[in-house]
Amino acid sequence: MAMSQCTSPSVLLLTPPFTQLNTPYPATMYLKGFLNTQVISNRQADLGIEVILKLFSKEGLLQLFSTINDVEKSAWSDNSQRMIRLQETYIATIDAVISFLQYSNPTLAYQICNGDFLPEANRFAQLDDMEWAFGTLGIQDKARHYSTLYLEDLADLIKETVDPHFGFSRYAERLAMSANSFDELHAYLQAPLSYTDELLAACLEKQLQYGIPQLVCISVPFPGNLYGALRCGQYLKENHPDIRIVMGGGFPNTELRSLSDPRVFDYVDFITLDDGERPLLCLWEYLQGTRPLHALKRTYALGTKGEVVYHDASKAGDIPFGKTGTPDYSDLSLDKYLSVIEVANPMHRLWSDGRWNKLTMAQGCYWKKCSFCDISLDYIQNYRPVNAALLCDRIEEMVRNTGETGFHFVDEAAPPALMRDLALEILHRRLTITWWANIRFEQRFTDDLCQLLKASGCIAVSGGLEVASDRLLKRMEKGVTVAQVAQVSHNFTSAGIMVHAYLMYGFPTQTEQETIDSLEMVRQLFEQGVIQSGFWHRFAMTAHSPVGLAPESYGVVRTGPEKGGFAYNDLVHEDPEGADHELFSTGLRKSLFNYMHGICFDFELQEWFDFDVPETDIPTWYIEQALATYAGTPVHDNSVVIWLGEVPYVEAYRKKNKGKQKIKAKLFFENKTDTLQVICGEAESHWLSKMLSELRPQRKQRLQWSALKASYEAVGLTDFEKFTRSQVWRELRKHGLLLV
Numbered sequence: 001m002a003m004s005q006c007t008s009p010s011v012l013l014l015t016p017p018f019t020q021l022n023t024p025y026p027a028t029m030y031l032k033g034f035l036n037t038q039v040i041s042n043r044q045a046d047l048g049i050e051v052i053l054k055l056f057s058k059e060g061l062l063q064l065f066s067t068i069n070d071v072e073k074s075a076w077s078d079n080s081q082r083m084i085r086l087q088e089t090y091i092a093t094i095d096a097v098i099s100f101l102q103y104s105n106p107t108l109a110y111q112i113c114n115g116d117f118l119p120e121a122n123r124f125a126q127l128d129d130m131e132w133a134f135g136t137l138g139i140q141d142k143a144r145h146y147s148t149l150y151l152e153d154l155a156d157l158i159k160e161t162v163d164p165h166f167g168f169s170r171y172a173e174r175l176a177m178s179a180n181s182f183d184e185l186h187a188y189l190q191a192p193l194s195y196t197d198e199l200l201a202a203c204l205e206k207q208l209q210y211g212i213p214q215l216v217c218i219s220v221p222f223p224g225n226l227y228g229a230l231r232c233g234q235y236l237k238e239n240h241p242d243i244r245i246v247m248g249g250g251f252p253n254t255e256l257r258s259l260s261d262p263r264v265f266d267y268v269d270f271i272t273l274d275d276g277e278r279p280l281l282c283l284w285e286y287l288q289g290t291r292p293l294h295a296l297k298r299t300y301a302l303g304t305k306g307e308v309v310y311h312d313a314s315k316a317g318d319i320p321f322g323k324t325g326t327p328d329y330s331d332l333s334l335d336k337y338l339s340v341i342e343v344a345n346p347m348h349r350l351w352s353d354g355r356w357n358k359l360t361m362a363q364g365c366y367w368k369k370c371s372f373c374d375i376s377l378d379y380i381q382n383y384r385p386v387n388a389a390l391l392c393d394r395i396e397e398m399v400r401n402t403g404e405t406g407f408h409f410v411d412e413a414a415p416p417a418l419m420r421d422l423a424l425e426i427l428h429r430r431l432t433i434t435w436w437a438n439i440r441f442e443q444r445f446t447d448d449l450c451q452l453l454k455a456s457g458c459i460a461v462s463g464g465l466e467v468a469s470d471r472l473l474k475r476m477e478k479g480v481t482v483a484q485v486a487q488v489s490h491n492f493t494s495a496g497i498m499v500h501a502y503l504m505y506g507f508p509t510q511t512e513q514e515t516i517d518s519l520e521m522v523r524q525l526f527e528q529g530v531i532q533s534g535f536w537h538r539f540a541m542t543a544h545s546p547v548g549l550a551p552e553s554y555g556v557v558r559t560g561p562e563k564g565g566f567a568y569n570d571l572v573h574e575d576p577e578g579a580d581h582e583l584f585s586t587g588l589r590k591s592l593f594n595y596m597h598g599i600c601f602d603f604e605l606q607e608w609f610d611f612d613v614p615e616t617d618i619p620t621w622y623i624e625q626a627l628a629t630y631a632g633t634p635v636h637d638n639s640v641v642i643w644l645g646e647v648p649y650v651e652a653y654r655k656k657n658k659g660k661q662k663i664k665a666k667l668f669f670e671n672k673t674d675t676l677q678v679i680c681g682e683a684e685s686h687w688l689s690k691m692l693s694e695l696r697p698q699r700k701q702r703l704q705w706s707a708l709k710a711s712y713e714a715v716g717l718t719d720f721e722k723f724t725r726s727q728v729w730r731e732l733r734k735h736g737l738l739l740v
């Protein structure tokens with residue numbers, strides 16, 4: 001994408017290292033879209049991808065190996081020493097590999113897959129174990145996987161030799177994790193710049209060549225961005241002291257709500273919380289001299305005595321979600337991002353492969369009850385959806401601006417009703433996009449709704465199955481059962497939509513028996529083919545969740561930490577009723593890896609663990625029975641009727657029966673892969689031909705079930721209920737007649 005024509009921005013929006021290699025993190029695009037509506041000149045930059053491309057280039061590796069060669073190497077591992085001896089090969093191949101991962105050099109795949117082009121170090125040792133998982137991939141995908149291993153080898157070298165905090169999707173994350181005190185971070189920031197820090201400073205200074213902004217906004221979504229953000233602030237304060245610096249994003253929103261350490265403001269001037277649009281606008285007005293400091297919104301700053309002061313006196317409400325503007329990707333060169341394949345997990349591949357436009361159907365969560373979630377915070381608690389027409393307007397604008405037709409809806413949980421309306425609007429406008437979203441496993445995701453979502457371009461959903469135990473799901477207030485998750489997942493999978501399940505172990509009071517029973521549920525779900533991807537993570541108690549706010553209500557004891565003036569979110573707890581949860585981590589991950597590849601379903605669960613575990617209490621037929629009891633899509637008078645197929649053409653003919661002639665009709669439907677033929681009476685054929693044309697989603701007017709029945713009877717046909725039990729109806733339902 002071409003660079004913005006704005007050469008002297010008033011506001012510079014920055015994403016510090018590191019988030020993703022394949023696509024930019026969306027925070028700055030959202031803010032840029034909003035600033036555009038306020039006619040405030042701005043520019044954005046993803047310093048993460050800029051640093052990566054500066055480091056992983058011929059010039060970058062020449063500099064890297066030159067630095068390494070100047071240092072005593074005897075203490076380094078054999079792996080690093082092998083790579084140093086192969087440095088000329090790495091330098092010679094790096095630009096071609098990066099170009100290939102940017103989709104600019106596809107023919108290189110043949111050389112990469114031949115096995116004698118890329119230098120190989122420790123990361124390639126896993127190929128013997130992984131070849132069966134990647135063996136069915138095409139040559140392009142296999143080459144991208146090999147190229148990913150090649151880059152990971154180089155990352156290992158960097159971490160061992162010049163910067164132990166380096167990582168592709170996080171930088172110095174350990175310093176920010178559970179950092180209730182600012183002491184360690186502050187100490188590291190007083191040390192000389194690391195190798196990566198030097199590259200970051202150079203990339204930041206390059207952005208200032210477009211003009212010196214009045215305000216720099218640094219978005220910190222994750223702990224792995226915090227150190228880089230503070231280094232950016234430090235550089236600006238030392239080299240451009242007139243620039244004001246504000247930090248916001250997911251990390252401050254969750255971790256810095258009780259901030260009191262003034263040393264943080266050695267690196268930034270302001271920190272905002274929650275939705276950024278209104279606080280940023282108030283801050284801009286303050287910098288223009290039209291708003292007093294005390295009237296800022298949800299903003300930390302230093303007081304006159306050097307103390308941390310929280311300002312929240314603005315009477316203005318947050319900007320309505322429908323008026324925040326369309327996320328704007330300009331200034332970002334999308335063709336620079338790298339499409340990598342790290343592991344065989346199909347959903348993880350979506351996160352790391354391809355360039356996805358990020359969009360949100362609704363701010364907040366419509367459910368906002370899960371006891372492990374930070375539901376007390378604004379970004380979850382305040383639910384604000386937009387309508388489908390506005391969403392599609394934004395989709396079309398983003399496609400025009402980016403040239404990309406892939407969308408990842410990053411909602412906490414996309415609402416089923418809005419997903420339905422969005423799918424209908426996409427089909428009405430005849431848009432061709434590919435999209436995926438996060439969901440709850442709601443019963444409202446019927447088989448018909450899933451078919452509609454698929455027709456609109458949905459390829460995958462991810463949702464929380466969590467503990468896969470009905471007792472614990474109830475304590476979590478998930479509002480679902482395991483059987484319901486199985487049925488909904490089956491609806492998605494049958495429609496051709498991939499399902500990823502977030503899995504959790506270690507929830508308060510979870511016993512050893514319940515952990516094993518949860519694993520058995522997961523085994524059956526994969527064996528039945530209703531989910532295709534999953535990931536186990538350990539329960540973490542957070543300060544803003546119901547469990548963190550009232551641990552005694554969940555049978556656990558909070559043991560720390562105390563507030564230390566800086567970050568405060570992750571809590572330490574004891575679970576006197578629960579199992580020793582850490583024991584299960586390796587076995588759960590190992591079993592899941594195999595289930596995802598369709599093997600080892602016949603293994604006893606004991607085989608995944610090196611200690612004795614109880615036998616499961618879950619019957620082997622539990623999930624199969626849950627699927628068999630699904631009643632199908634319910635029909636209501638207000639159900640919207642949609643026909644996804646083509647308009648039929650009709651051939652009338654005469655049929656003799658006991659000496660009498662009847663006029664019958666054949667309806668022919670040309671589908672993408674075949675031709676459907678149904679036979680019915682003449683009157684029904686005329687009604688069907690007319691109604692199916694009106695039921696297509698390209699028509700703006702929607703017909704409900706009650707109106708469909710009335711129209712059937714209005715042309716003199718009788719017994720609509722009998723018609724809906726006929727072979728004609730069954731064939732139409734199988735081929736795209738939906739009730740949503």
